[in-house]
Amino acid sequence: MFRTKTCGELRLANVGESVTLSGWVQRTRKMGGMTFADLRDRYGITQLVFDESTDAALCEQANRLGREWVIQVVGEVSERQSKNQNLPTGDIEIIVRQLVVLNESAVPPFTIEEQSDGGDDLRMKYRYLDLRRPCVRKNLELRHKFAFEVRRYLDQQGFMEIETPVLVNSTPEGARDFVVPSRMNPGQFYALPQSPQTLKQLLMVAGMDRYFQIVKCFRDEDLRADRQPEFTQIDCEMSFVEQEDILQMFEGMSRHLFKTILNIDIPTLPRMTWADAMKYYGSDKPDTRFDMKFVELMDVLKGTGEFSVFNEAEYIGGICCEGQAVYTRKQLDQLTDFVRRPQIGAKGLVYARVGEDGTLKSSVDKFYSPEVLENLKNAMQAKPGDLILIISGPDTLKARKQLCELRLEMGSRMGLRPKDKFSCLWVIDFPMYEWSDEEQRLMAMHHPFTSPKPEDIPLLDTDPASVRANAYDMVINGVEVGGGSIRIHDAKLQQKIFEILGFTPEQAQQKFGFLMNAFKYGAPPHGGLAYGLDRFVSLFAQLDSIRDCIAFPKNNSGRDVMLDAPGFIDQSQLDELCLQIDLPKE
Amino acid sequence: MFRTKTCGELRLANVGESVTLSGWVQRTRKMGGMTFADLRDRYGITQLVFDESTDAALCEQANRLGREWVIQVVGEVSERQSKNQNLPTGDIEIIVRQLVVLNESAVPPFTIEEQSDGGDDLRMKYRYLDLRRPCVRKNLELRHKFAFEVRRYLDQQGFMEIETPVLVNSTPEGARDFVVPSRMNPGQFYALPQSPQTLKQLLMVAGMDRYFQIVKCFRDEDLRADRQPEFTQIDCEMSFVEQEDILQMFEGMSRHLFKTILNIDIPTLPRMTWADAMKYYGSDKPDTRFDMKFVELMDVLKGTGEFSVFNEAEYIGGICCEGQAVYTRKQLDQLTDFVRRPQIGAKGLVYARVGEDGTLKSSVDKFYSPEVLENLKNAMQAKPGDLILIISGPDTLKARKQLCELRLEMGSRMGLRPKDKFSCLWVIDFPMYEWSDEEQRLMAMHHPFTSPKPEDIPLLDTDPASVRANAYDMVINGVEVGGGSIRIHDAKLQQKIFEILGFTPEQAQQKFGFLMNAFKYGAPPHGGLAYGLDRFVSLFAQLDSIRDCIAFPKNNSGRDVMLDAPGFIDQSQLDELCLQIDLPKE
Secondary structure, three states, X not given: OOOOOOOOOOOHHHXXXXXXXXXXXXXXXXXXXXXXXXXXXXXXXXXXXXXXXXXXHHHHHHHOOOOOOEEEEEEEEEEOOOOOOOOOOOOEEEEEEEXXXXXXXXXXXXXXXXXXXXXXXXXXXXXXXXXXXXXXXHHHHHHHHHHXXXXXXXXXXXXXXXXXXXXXXXOOOOOOOOEEEOOOOOOOEEEOOOOOHHHHHHHHHOXXXXXEEEEEEEOOOOOOOOOOOEEEEEEEEEEOOOHHHHHHHHHHHHHHHHHHHHOOOOOOOOEEEHHHHHHXXXXXXXXXXXXXXXXXXXXXXXXXOOOHHHHOOOEEEEEEEOOOOXXXXXXXXXXXXXXXXXXXXXXXXXXXXXXXXXXXXXXXXXXXXXXXXXXXXXXXXXXXXXXXXXXXXXOHHHHHHHHHXXXXXXXXXXXXXXXXXXXXXXXXXXXXXXXXXXXXXXXXXXXXXXXXXXXXXXXXXXXXXXXXXXXXXEEEOOEEEEEEEEEOOOHHHHHHHHHXXXXXXXXXXXXXXXXXXXXXXXXXXXXXXXXXXXXXHHHHOOXXXXXXXXXXXXXXXXXXXXXXXXXXXXXXXXXXXXXXXXXXXX | OOOOOOOOOOOHHHOOOEEEEEEEEEEEEEEOOEEEXXXXXXXXXXXXXXXXXXXXXXXXXXXXXXXXXXXXXXEEXXXXXXXXXXXXXXXXXXXXXXXXXXXXXXXXXXXOOOOXXXXXXHHHHOHHHHOOOHHHHHHHHHHHHHHHHHHHHHHHOOOEEOOOOOOEOOOOOOOOOOEEXXXXXXXXXXXXXXXXXXXXXXXXHOOOOEEEEEEEEEOOOOOOOOXXXXXXXXXXXXXXXXXXXXXXXXXXXXXXXXXXXXXOOOOOOOEEEHHHXXXXXXXXXXXXXXXXXXXXXXXXXXXXXXXXHHHOOOEEEEEEEOOOOOOOHHHHHHHHHHHHOOOOOOOOOEEEEEOOOOOEEEOOHHHOOHHHHHHHHHHHOOOOOOEEEEEEEOOHHHHHHHHHHHHHHHHHHXXXXXXXXXXEEEEEOOEOEEEEOOOOEEEEOOOOOEOEOHXXXXXXXXXXXXXXXXXXXXXXXXXXXXXXXXXXOOHHHHHHHHHHOOOOHHHHHHXXXXXXXXXXXXXXXXXXXXXXXHHHHHHHOOOOOHHHHOOOOOOOOOOEOOOOEOEOOOHHHHHHOOEEEOOOOO
């Protein structure tokens, strides 16, 4: 028996009890004839006291303890003279009468405290020490609870968690697959799943009715800051449902999660069409923690004055920043630099301050009459003291995206995006297709199994780009946490969609044959969605990076620096796999 | 809204209600002017009635329905004239007034009914149809519930489920790894984990205290009948524990699972030492549903008569089969053939029947005096009507294994191994090492991190083969469902164990460096175990093969015949990975 209590549970009520604790030495300090040590485990910190006058040898032993040594103590719970209000166990301490060193520790490369941080490289190399820090550990505790509550909700709703295979075949659309050479089938490869999309559709054909899985997925992409080669999805699918059934079911799940984990009652999720999201926020994942909607100003500013930039624009839009007329010229120049950065790519920024007297002072004053400026103020519903910021450009989509970045920047500057405030919504009615400049063809916006809205099916022949899909995303605070669609269950409609995507029947058969074959045997109407668990948990934990809710994340080169993976393998193993490495010549 | 009720929930109390159901047409039949159809979904089967005299067109539509068509009906719940006691919905039927065909179906390659079975190849190719059969679906439902209850129990006990990475590095001991070429690190490979063993130990170093994970693991082994290249473990680890703490915790989990899933109260698990298991059952996973323990007969039969086989044996052991003296000569010859099969490898079998008068008639009568035969009868505690079966051989371990197979065979023949009876136990005190003829060295019986029993540590220097480990297996009905050990947390002891296993310090550092490094920073005492989920669920579901509780299993060549995986990949993909395929010349 290594302990009778943990380091987090003793209170005044326990005073007088004899207890055994085990844990790590957080720090020690000598004061007069006493030695104090903070003993830490997953559950908390408890103060230990060694009294030289009672047991000099024991106290001497305590003085030799180093940081992060693992010890076991036996002692009596005692009320503290000077209580520590910041610690749940701060009312008590342990008068130690027996000390066993279970393991010594080398001096750790950084101290294990809330605010300590050895820098990202060191943290990742010594992740097992980084994880000892309560702030990091709490993220994993939240993740555990989150996943458990997902399962509890879905189980109650009659969903079955069904494991789908990890060794599958290469998927035709989407990102690059990780592949696994098969020794028993030389020259052939498994692929790791980017998602269990087709497998969950097969489970619907199999009559499983309500499926979910919290499952690892894999994408061999060049990693951006917040991408991981392996990530976790909450993958769900239902049969005999329409879009409304799915929105209700998963709105319920979000409500359950917010309530049980954060004790927050979220309101009914607003639903915004993709068209409106683009029009008012310039994004399909609008951050609705704050308003500051776009106002389109083509009628007001195009052709109504001598400003050629606006006169040539395909789009002119503005946002009204409440009370920000105090922005100095220098601050406005910074904003202009911000929108001109290559990642954003605007040509410039037009501003207008509304004075206390209600008059507008703008960087384009000289081009417009007072009437036009008055129209601008009215269109923007700007009040005295407000700042109007305007972006324009020859491409509506691009200009809106620039204005979106500007809006988010202003929201951040104005403190309108606090991490502890949550604003959830559904974005619905996505287009079926988006044009790919690279591929010079229409591409499926979600995936090729997404069902068009029934009323838009006739448009497939005449104007496919305008067809809307039965597709939906759940967006929280500007982050797409999940998304999905109603799937096509009709073989003829599926064939037509493939044609529009540019697949010949032979190509479609080759790429999706096993799914198409299954669909011949009575596929039910079905649909579903998938959440990114890492992102969803990150939002709940108010993290900047998904890495902080992953026990052992990989870096931007796809390496686990702690394990030193990937690594080289033996020639004999390559031979068994019938593989040769062929590195490019330097 | 595709349905207001499922096909499994309507009862007499619902009579008169108007309902909408959706599902698959199991079968249709015409009787007089009526057409009946069985409509099936995940939840059950409901009988539909179409009345020609009420609506001839509708009835005609129903007559065109084929097997496995997906339909939606609207109708009224009505009491059946002839009730079907075998069906929970057997008291009612639906008088249909509206029928919509949601999807047609091609004629399925086998019928979707309990007892139908297209043979293994067809079942696997059309697994999505096979899964529609209730008997197969029920296994997945049980698996879902099983996993959920595991999580519920462990969550209540303060365990955190923590996801460990799937893309890791190659593990040094154990079976062959599946590897994944890294595009971003050319020439290097990830490995898929055979188990998260080292990662969970790192989580203990990280202070996570109580960890578990239901996790996919991978082994690239030549597949035997009941092995899968990917399988699922319930992986668990605890800090600050001794063996007793772990046995208690996971005995509690088994009790929880048996109670919540099968409504069975299991008794306290007996604990059997490995030595006793080998002595009395010839196996480290004894089937204790029945007794029939081995009796060692060296004292009784070696050197007490003229039978040279026994006189030269290193081991002679027998089992007493109650009431089986009725076995004919032919049946005994069959048993002899059974133990002589190459998989078992015994040279022969000696038997003795106890007659109703208490006298022994044996195949070796002529070699032994009546006194010796009387001694044999007494040693075996054989009663009139019993059959004694004896195996001997020059190698104790091998002879015991042969006798074990014979005991299991007799248990099966005598009906002592019913699948709905469960006998659980712990096997403890495993040896640390076993001799490998192949490697000509001692090998770790569990893995190299297993801790020896403290009292046996001195033997490490003098007689390592006799050292017992703090290792334990949970055995149910002769199946090892889980096993684990207390780990070594002391670096010096670990070093010694590596030496005994024949690793130089350099080799140990190269193979286990990241774990050894972590252990320098205050590793707590820890231990754990892992269950094979597939096996555990198979036992609960009384299945012959783990495949039947896996949604999409692979065949013995590691192929998923439904997905047709693995498969060939594009040259461009190989180029990106800097790989060439080098198939052996025919």
